[in-house]
Amino acid sequence: MDVDLVLLESSLWVGKKRYWAVLTGWHFNWTERDKKNREKMTVSVPVSEVVGVEVSQRSQSEEADREFTVFYVKRTSSRSSNQLLWALGRTQFSCPSRDLRDQWLTQLRMALKTHSPSRPHRLLVFINPFGGKKQGSHIYQSLVAPLFELAGISCHVVVTERANQARDHILKKDLTDFDGVVCVGGDGMFSELLHGVIGRTQQEAGLSEHDPTLTLQSCDLHIGIIPAGSTDCVCFATVGVNDPVTSALHIIVGDSQPLDVCSVHHGSSLVRYSVSLVGYGFYGDVMAESEKHRWMGPLRYDYSGALVYLRNRSYAGIVQYLPADPQLSSPRDKTRCLSRCTVCSKSTDRRLLAQSTNSSSLHGSQFSSDSEGEWVSVEGRFKAVSLTCMSSSCPRSPLGLSPSAHLADGTGDLIIVRDTHPLGFLTFLHRHTTTQDQFDLPFVDVHRVKAVRFSLPLGTEDNEDEDEGTVKDEGLVEDGEALSKSGSQQHLAERVEERGMTNDRSVKKKDLSFGLCCSKTPSVSVWNCDGEILPYPEILCRVHGQLVRLYARGIEDRSAPPFTNCKGRAFLHN
Numbered sequence: 001m002d003v004d005l006v007l008l009e010s011s012l013w014v015g016k017k018r019y020w021a022v023l024t025g026w027h028f029n030w031t032e033r034d035k036k037n038r039e040k041m042t043v044s045v046p047v048s049e050v051v052g053v054e055v056s057q058r059s060q061s062e063e064a065d066r067e068f069t070v071f072y073v074k075r076t077s078s079r080s081s082n083q084l085l086w087a088l089g090r091t092q093f094s095c096p097s098r099d100l101r102d103q104w105l106t107q108l109r110m111a112l113k114t115h116s117p118s119r120p121h122r123l124l125v126f127i128n129p130f131g132g133k134k135q136g137s138h139i140y141q142s143l144v145a146p147l148f149e150l151a152g153i154s155c156h157v158v159v160t161e162r163a164n165q166a167r168d169h170i171l172k173k174d175l176t177d178f179d180g181v182v183c184v185g186g187d188g189m190f191s192e193l194l195h196g197v198i199g200r201t202q203q204e205a206g207l208s209e210h211d212p213t214l215t216l217q218s219c220d221l222h223i224g225i226i227p228a229g230s231t232d233c234v235c236f237a238t239v240g241v242n243d244p245v246t247s248a249l250h251i252i253v254g255d256s257q258p259l260d261v262c263s264v265h266h267g268s269s270l271v272r273y274s275v276s277l278v279g280y281g282f283y284g285d286v287m288a289e290s291e292k293h294r295w296m297g298p299l300r301y302d303y304s305g306a307l308v309y310l311r312n313r314s315y316a317g318i319v320q321y322l323p324a325d326p327q328l329s330s331p332r333d334k335t336r337c338l339s340r341c342t343v344c345s346k347s348t349d350r351r352l353l354a355q356s357t358n359s360s361s362l363h364g365s366q367f368s369s370d371s372e373g374e375w376v377s378v379e380g381r382f383k384a385v386s387l388t389c390m391s392s393s394c395p396r397s398p399l400g401l402s403p404s405a406h407l408a409d410g411t412g413d414l415i416i417v418r419d420t421h422p423l424g425f426l427t428f429l430h431r432h433t434t435t436q437d438q439f440d441l442p443f444v445d446v447h448r449v450k451a452v453r454f455s456l457p458l459g460t461e462d463n464e465d466e467d468e469g470t471v472k473d474e475g476l477v478e479d480g481e482a483l484s485k486s487g488s489q490q491h492l493a494e495r496v497e498e499r500g501m502t503n504d505r506s507v508k509k510k511d512l513s514f515g516l517c518c519s520k521t522p523s524v525s526v527w528n529c530d531g532e533i534l535p536y537p538e539i540l541c542r543v544h545g546q547l548v549r550l551y552a553r554g555i556e557d558r559s560a561p562p563f564t565n566c567k568g569r570a571f572l573h574n
């Protein structure tokens, strides 16, 4: 165990009050002393949460020469939602002498370097100027850039001019010297960074992303999210709040949250990666519908949700899944994945152990579904089939699609909502907005899984002109082009474009719902993959444990003190 050695201690003044300040490797504490030298309240800031230290900005004077300011993370509550926010705290200290001020500056800066080594120094930032309420550039310039500057982080900023620019940049450009990539935007922008970072890492490792049985190489380059989109589900589920300052501070302190990622395959090709939702039926239809109403901004989801609900559709399908080990956790165990989650830590331990015992290393090894257990099959008509690697909480649904899902346990939760009467389905949807258990309904099943396969029952009309064979051998589909390994690229690209499967949301989409205008009710829905529509109903999903890392630490437990000193005594945080 690390010993919390005192690096520097002295008397300091804050305004007219005298404090005894102590800097150890892990904490900077200052305790008020009254005139009789009795100790009053202590304020304690972990060194890892110090943002920066500055000399006084005031004009040169003897007094100013003895001052320094410490900037640090301060926890506050949002007035409207009672959520835990991080803000920038600052305290200006005055020293008895300039020499002592210099000692404090040196020691604090040294402690930051040695005790907070995972902080980023150089970041590549992508701003989507059109995401959410189109505030991305303003949010970055006014709230985030000044914090990065204060923390001494240098940034290369790219304001995107087209969809997939960020992904392509990460895949192709020289990223030497960058510690991480950051997006200012919504889940769509995050997804671009996710695809860029995973793709690049596999390229460098010489691994094929198309093979669902292959264990992919986990990515070193961290991803930061400054929320400025419509749903911002990934940010909300990994930080607990959608607040640009909170997220910027998590980036500055170099937090590191591993995240499970699901790869979605069709035939022998990778289609996309997902972290929050792979959803067929209701969520697919809502996304398809909402693309026609992008001009409404974030409200498009409520409008489209109501329309799709009123259509009251269900779809036939065969869902197969590979259950995760039920001894480890369950989607109905009423626990929540919080910061320092023990379920996720055990998963990390198992991964490390597997790496150390498997001489050929875990990466690049085969995932054998035979040794991984038996596939279970469910056939029927479904209102919705959803797979989520995390809770997928968001402001619309504060506990999420699966409240007990874990960010980094190597599993996903499969939620099967069988066909039911409209009121039952409304109850299910409504429970997402409350604390009532949405799985405690007779037509809902939830399973913790490692992989899922979805297929259409024989004879299902695919509502498409082409036969399945044409599609089978074609490849990764992005922004209206098929990045295929083989097959008729042009043909698929046309079809994708026709059905609106493009990632460029500035492009006006054709009707994806194949519904309202047609007399015939469609028998096939579409998949919503983290907000993108997939062109294939038949897919295979596999969860890759802890494939990427975010600048986040999971949701902090408000009931636990954020830290304790080495003697285990709780301190008051400023």
Ligand SMILES: Nc1ncnc2c1ncn2[C@@H]1O[C@H](COP(=O)(O)OP(=O)(O)OP(=O)(O)O)[C@@H](O)[C@H]1O
Pocket: 127, 128, 129, 130, 131, 132, 133, 160, 161, 162, 163, 164, 184, 185, 186, 187, 188, 189, 190, 192, 228, 229, 230, 231, 232, 233, 503, 504, 505, 506, 531
């Ligand atoms: N300059 C651009 N012009 C058009 N589209 C862009 C541009 N930059 C990024 N995009 C695309 O816009 C899509 C949506 O952006 P983003 O995710 O930032 O916001 P959103 O859709 O409002 O939020 P959410 O995804 O949280 O619902 C992304 O998928 C991204 O690929």
Ligand SMILES: CCCCCCCCCCCCC/C=C/[C@@H](O)[C@H](CO)NC(=O)CCCCC
Pocket: 187, 188, 231, 232, 233, 276, 277, 283, 286, 287, 301, 302, 305, 392, 394, 396, 397, 400, 401, 426, 429, 430, 432, 433, 528, 529, 530, 531
């Ligand atoms: C009677 C009240 C009914 C209210 C229904 C509330 C149900 C809310 C569940 C929200 C689940 C969000 C899952 C996250 C998905 C994101 O990856 C994706 C991209 O941003 N967003 C959507 O698909 C947007 C999906 C929007 C669905 C409505």
Ligand SMILES: [Ca+2]
Pocket: 260, 388, 389, 390, 405, 406, 407, 408, 409, 410, 411, 412
């Ligand atoms: Ca998970």
